[in-house]
Amino acid sequence: MGGRGAPAVPDLVARARQGDPAAVARLITLVEDASPLLREVMSALREHVGRAHVLGITGPPGVGKSTSTNALVAGMRRAGRRVGVLAIDPSSPFSGGALLGDRVRMGDHALDRDVFIRSMGARGHLGGLAWSTPQAVRVLDAAGCDVVVVETVGVGQSEVEVAGLADTTLVLVAPGMGDGIQAAKAGILEIGDVYVVNKADRDGADRTRRELRTMLSMADRPEGAWRPPVLRTVASTGTGIDEVLAEVDRHAAWLAESGELARRRTARARREVEAIALAALRERWGGAGGRGDLDGLAGRVAAGDVDPYAAADELLAQD
Amino acid sequence: MGGRGAPAVPDLVARARQGDPAAVARLITLVEDASPLLREVMSALREHVGRAHVLGITGPPGVGKSTSTNALVAGMRRAGRRVGVLAIDPSSPFSGGALLGDRVRMGDHALDRDVFIRSMGARGHLGGLAWSTPQAVRVLDAAGCDVVVVETVGVGQSEVEVAGLADTTLVLVAPGMGDGIQAAKAGILEIGDVYVVNKADRDGADRTRRELRTMLSMADRPEGAWRPPVLRTVASTGTGIDEVLAEVDRHAAWLAESGELARRRTARARREVEAIALAALRERWGGAGGRGDLDGLAGRVAAGDVDPYAAADELLAQD
Known part of the structure; x- marks a missing residue:
């Protein structure tokens, strides 16, 4: 790509750090879109937050x-x-x-x-x-x-x-x-x-x-x-x-x-890390090309061929 | 255990199937409490739903x-x-x-x-x-x-x-x-x-x-x-x-x-299986004796030592 549509993360982050509203807005849009670039963005922001x-x-x-x-x-x-x-x-x-x-x-x-x-x-x-x-x-x-x-x-x-x-x-x-x-x-x-x-x-x-x-x-x-x-x-x-x-x-x-500030922020980070990990797993299970066959398992549960716990076990075993 | 507090699942299921309100209520309480017995309950109910x-x-x-x-x-x-x-x-x-x-x-x-x-x-x-x-x-x-x-x-x-x-x-x-x-x-x-x-x-x-x-x-x-x-x-x-x-x-x-009924029920089963699998993972990551060190990772994210995506990667790698 590399055209207008693909922002260079280091540049965006540098501009956002200088308070450029357009860069800030663009980064938040990446968050909203769950962009694959977020990984790089959050890594670049780490020491500035x-x-x-x-x-x-x-x-x-x-x-x-x-x-x-x-x-x-x-x-x-x-x-x-x-x-x-x-x-x-x-x-x-x-x-x-x-x-x-x-x-x-x-x-x-x-x-x-x-x-x-x-x-x-x-x-x-x-x-x-x-x-x-x-x-x-x-x-x-x-x-x-x-x-x-x-x-x-x-x-x-x-x-x-x-x-x-x-x-x-x-x-x-x-x-x-x-x-x-x-x-x-x-x-x-x-x-x-x-x-x-x-x-x-x-x-x-x-x-x-x-x-x-x-x-x-x-x-x-x-x-x-x-x-x-x-x-x-x-x-x-x-x-x-x-x-x-x-x-x-x-x-x-x-x-x-x-000390409550550190406690609250740790709790917040915990939920965030967990949510990111779970989203990655969900994608793996259900996304196109995902390894797990969640749809097939769901069909078997709906048909009464397997109970949902056994299906969840199968899903996790596929990982 | 085996006392009054531990219901025998096959008995409860048999009574619920006969429409015994107390048994039905008890089974739904197990659902609400996310009881470990649910696995056995859902397996026993499978062919009757x-x-x-x-x-x-x-x-x-x-x-x-x-x-x-x-x-x-x-x-x-x-x-x-x-x-x-x-x-x-x-x-x-x-x-x-x-x-x-x-x-x-x-x-x-x-x-x-x-x-x-x-x-x-x-x-x-x-x-x-x-x-x-x-x-x-x-x-x-x-x-x-x-x-x-x-x-x-x-x-x-x-x-x-x-x-x-x-x-x-x-x-x-x-x-x-x-x-x-x-x-x-x-x-x-x-x-x-x-x-x-x-x-x-x-x-x-x-x-x-x-x-x-x-x-x-x-x-x-x-x-x-x-x-x-x-x-x-x-x-x-x-x-x-x-x-x-x-x-x-x-x-x-x-x-x-x-054919929409089968489609809806499959979609429902999909979410259910996914939720059960995710709950199992969450427990593994964060529960007492869990393998993953989610709390430790969260503390490092809150302190700015690691970004949340890298932390999620570590969590998944521990599995």
Whole structure:
């Protein structure tokens, strides 16, 4: 090849490290496409990463995630920080594409050279976010971002996933969302490092904050553990945003001091390595020219000729 | 061991095949717990499965899924069919438990010997539904169910997942939910075999039905392909339920005639075998006494000593 379509990885990486937005965008596209070049990219990025703080932002639909992200990014920019934003969109594994939604509102920072903003779809990869997000984070980290914000549209398991991907997880809730079963259902009580009741000018904000605090206080936390604060914001006016950023900084300091940062990053790397290894195996089993005959085995399972465990044994024995 | 805690698989399977609810429940618990006994259970069930029709029911929260499931089960019971219901609840991988929610409403059938109802959590297994649901379906199938209903709380990717698990997927929508981007976002247009506008006595039901039909008609379907009907129900009163069941039967007949049933079941078995194989590998890599040193590799990735692809290579080479 070697034409326009085949980027030279060393050149792309060098340009991305200088903060060239086009090179950064191109590298993240390689991540999204699960490009075979990623192996070379990640090898080249290795010694240039680990500096950025990864801030996960999640919460249920309608809570004001984009507005909050926008306001938090503005606050970080005022503090002179370079910021990367990865907005993880839901995507259909059938259509393969991420839909545009409320990204439009991020327009405030669209022309700011020190803010990279990127919408990413999970695209039905095995491991989804676990696979692609850490690699996109590495790209932004190597590009000199002080903070990488990972914003997920909070549906289903994605809140839980983002907690595993971030150094600090910020959970947004709206007034009236505090009632026990709902909060527990969403699994939000276990994942947040900082909780924010947004739209705090609305009725019920104080009650929601109180209830959240009560629920959080019931958790069994060992001595020295981080106790998640519950703050209030009106993201649309910027009210409370600086306080949130101060708590994020305080959490970042705690992470470093307590050794939890290394623990979280190791756990994240574990999932990432595992996802890469599993994807390689899947390809081997099922891809064209793959050694394993997964389709043949599946047909025999469907026909009742073999049970799924015996089929899995056969698959693994073929390796 | 051999005490009360260790069930004899052949005995359990024999009792389940006779429709003993306690034995059925026990076997599904083994599935939920990812018990090592499952290997023996699935081997014993192998020649007794493949008869039940698997009906997936999904749709966004608030659409009336439980009420609809209840009404559909009542209709199937009137037709003399034995029915199993698997209600897949969201569950936190942190707490490990499924939360009780609107299951209470299924109480109508709780004492009916020819209806098995079971709430299942996905519990953060690798592959989640892909792993556990087909095995639970096999248990209910072997227990003599003519139909196994798999109801998912429709959040995020679960609608998409249920489509892969079912022979027939029924998608519920509520009036006013028809607007394009929302339907597309939820990915519902690609997954349904039968669409039902529930709460059809409300304003906007006809418009939603029309819009859904228009959107569905834009899909490029080959000659002889199934064209998903869009029906209306008021599940709370039972209105329209028999028509839905007739369409489900029509779809079942089409599946068998067209060869699509075998294709779907093979695809399902493929995902299941793959998930079992991957789970075995994960255990090998990371479990106590596992051969692979995933934790050590992850620590080196987090420290920047090795990139994740090289780490994955090392992991696979250890196998």
